[in-house]
Structure formats: structure tokens, C-alpha cells
Amino acid sequence: MTPRPPLDPRLTEQRNPATAEIDRLSALEIARIINLEDQKVAPAVAAQIDAVARAIEFAEAAFRKGGRLIYVGAGTSGRLGVLDASEMPPTYGIDPQMVQGIIAGGYTALLNAVEGAEDSREAGCEEMDAREVGPNDFIFGIAASGSTPYVHGALTRAKQRGARTGFLLCTHPDEWMLQVYDVVIAVLVGPEVVTGSTRMKAGTATKLVLNMVTTGAMIRLGKVYGNLMIDLRATNEKLRDRSERILMETLDLEREPARALLKASGGSVKLAMVMQWTGADRERASAELARHGGRVGEVLKESRAR
Known part of the structure; x- marks a missing residue:
């Protein structure tokens, strides 16, 4: 017998032959078959x-x-x-x-x-x-x-x-x-x-x-440097700690210098990084960052070239 074509052409409305009898399966078997289907995503x-x-x-x-x-x-x-x-x-x-x-x-x-x-x-x-x-x-x-x-x-x-x-x-x-x-x-x-x-x-x-x-x-847009989220503001203790650790890692600083730099930047990790690399104050670092489309990596590249 020729299989009957689906009543609705949309894939989302068609029946899945792999699960036609799923209502008769154990919990473990149901979990396995759902997992197998998810692997197609x-x-x-x-x-x-x-x-x-x-x-x-x-x-x-x-x-x-x-x-x-x-x-x-x-x-x-x-x-x-x-x-x-x-x-x-x-x-x-x-x-x-x-x-x-x-x-x-x-x-x-x-x-x-x-x-x-x-x-x-x-x-x-x-x-x-x-x-x-x-x-x-x-x-x-x-x-x-x-x-x-x-x-x-x-x-x-x-x-x-x-x-x-x-x-x-x-x-x-x-x-x-x-x-x-x-x-x-x-x-x-x-x-x-x-x-x-x-x-x-x-x-x-x-x-x-x-x-x-x-x-x-x-x-x-430059909100990530490497794979670090750097366009964050230290508005609570957790974010202050994360911000300081990012500066310690990327700029090779100890905790206290990183904390002082973060404070000088107004709590902006991106600005702190640019300030450290260029020696600029917050205002000039902000302008430098804007000139490079917000991409910290581009600022670093130019700074190193100098």
C-alpha cells in the first residue's frame, strides 16, 4: 500500500514515525528516544x-x-x-x-x-x-x-x-x-x-x-575580548570581583592595582584596559575606544604597533 501523504506539509505538524508508540514506553525509554531526537538539532x-x-x-x-x-x-x-x-x-x-x-x-x-x-x-x-x-x-x-x-x-x-x-x-x-x-x-x-x-x-x-x-x-561590537565579557560594569560585589579578575588576567596585575584601575575607569573593564595600555585618562581612553568601534583588541593592536 502506498503511504498516505501527510495531511499538513509543515514539518512541525507531521507525525514522527520514531515515536509512534512512545505512549507504551518506560520512563527510561522515553528519555532515550527524546535524547536521540534532540541530537538532530x-x-x-x-x-x-x-x-x-x-x-x-x-x-x-x-x-x-x-x-x-x-x-x-x-x-x-x-x-x-x-x-x-x-x-x-x-x-x-x-x-x-x-x-x-x-x-x-x-x-x-x-x-x-x-x-x-x-x-x-x-x-x-x-x-x-x-x-x-x-x-x-x-x-x-x-x-x-x-x-x-x-x-x-x-x-x-x-x-x-x-x-x-x-x-x-x-x-x-x-x-x-x-x-x-x-x-x-x-x-x-x-x-x-x-x-x-x-x-x-x-x-x-x-x-x-x-x-x-x-x-x-x-x-x-567589541563587547568581548578573547572570550571574556569585558563590557560590564562593576555594580555589585560579584561583578566587582569578576571585573578585577579580568583585569588581573588580561593586564597581569595584582588585585590591588586592578582594583585601583577599575575605580579610576568608573567601573568599566573596557576603559580600564584601554587606560592601562595607552596611559590615557578616562576621557581620552573613551575617545580612543570609540575611534576603534568599541573593539578593545584593535586598540591593543595599535598600541603595540606604536
Whole structure:
């Protein structure tokens, strides 16, 4: 007998033959099969690495023009966008406006389902107008199924307002998406363990991609030196200790000189490093850093050349 074609062409809505009898398995067997399915996520992301790199470049370009990276999603996709955005200020010391997360139904939808919110293209459009999206911004839509009206409405309006647009999905994109959006990232993780439960593999893939986009953009902006987070401010005891240890390691200082240098820099690790390398005061070090696009490594390179 010829296998019946799937009733829905979207990968996220298809049944996974590997888990067709998962309801009869033991706890250990369930854990094993979920783990096996999860192992498909990283290779699926790797297959889209060029598109991810373009998204990083678009985010960096937006930031350098004073614009924003704004995620737009619904349900799990929206929550993951809000999560990634919320982690940027404490991790990299940026203004909370630089990376924003919008979820259909508003912040109520973070904890509770808001019925029908994702079905309104108009609501997505209105959100772009309310945030005065413009040419300096990068609007990144997230919809595992690829079909969420709210997200496409937001991206359409963002495009009309001159913004760059990106789209992340976990099924095959329609041809029009590739033509309309500036970058499309299609992470094909396959059908879920539980049919349609995109908080699983699709959600994991989404978090990996969003982490890569924001982390990559922050690195490009000079907020990392080597693999150290250096664009942080010592606002509490834990961060003061971390800041001092970074200065001790990168500048070969003892604790007390590192502490004094951090104080002189106003609690900024980046400025402290530039001050030490160039012999400049805080104001001149800040100007030097700005001249190099915020990249401490470039300041060090030039300082050594001198």
C-alpha cells in the first residue's frame, strides 16, 4: 500500500514515525528516544550557518546605526525572543532598548495563552507602528511553523517602514519568503517527539539560533575580548570581583592595582584596559575606544604597533 501523504506539509505538524508508540514506553525509554531526537538539532542549525551569519551582520549593522534588533513571535517562539532580549542588558551592559522581544498577546502571553493573538496580522502591523520601526532597525520574526499571521504582519509592516527583516522557521520556507525577507533561517529539525509540540526540538533550535545572533553581534561590537565579557560594569560585589579578575588576567596585575584601575575607569573593564595600555585618562581612553568601534583588541593592536 502506498503511504498516505501527510495531511499538513509543515514539518512541525507531521507525525514522527520514531515515536509512534512512545505512549507504551518506560520512563527510561522515553528519555532515550527524546535524547536521540534532540541530537538532530545541532546539525540542523549547522546547515543554516551562512544564514545565521547574515543575521549577525544585520544585527551588528543595526546597532552601529543606533538601531535595534526586535524579535517578533507568538507562543514558544515569542517567549524565546523575549528571553534572549532580556538577557542582553545584564550580560553585555547594553541599553534594554537595543534588543527587544515582542510576543503576540503582550506580556500576559509569557505565562498564559492569549487566544487568537497570533492570528491577527493587523496587531503585528500596529506593533511596528507603535515602536516607530525604521531603516536603522532589524526585525527578526520567529515562527516554528512558518505561518503565524501576527509575525508576517509585523515583518510586512517593518519592510514597508524601511527596516531589514529576518525570519526563523523550522519547516521548508515558501518561495515568497526567500524573495521578500532579507534573511531566512530554516532549521529543519523534523517532526517533534509529540506531534506539534514545537517547544521541544524547534524550541531548542530557536534558542540556539537566537543565542548565536545576539552573541555574535555583541562580539562584533567589541563587547568581548578573547572570550571574556569585558563590557560590564562593576555594580555589585560579584561583578566587582569578576571585573578585577579580568583585569588581573588580561593586564597581569595584582588585585590591588586592578582594583585601583577599575575605580579610576568608573567601573568599566573596557576603559580600564584601554587606560592601562595607552596611559590615557578616562576621557581620552573613551575617545580612543570609540575611534576603534568599541573593539578593545584593535586598540591593543595599535598600541603595540606604536
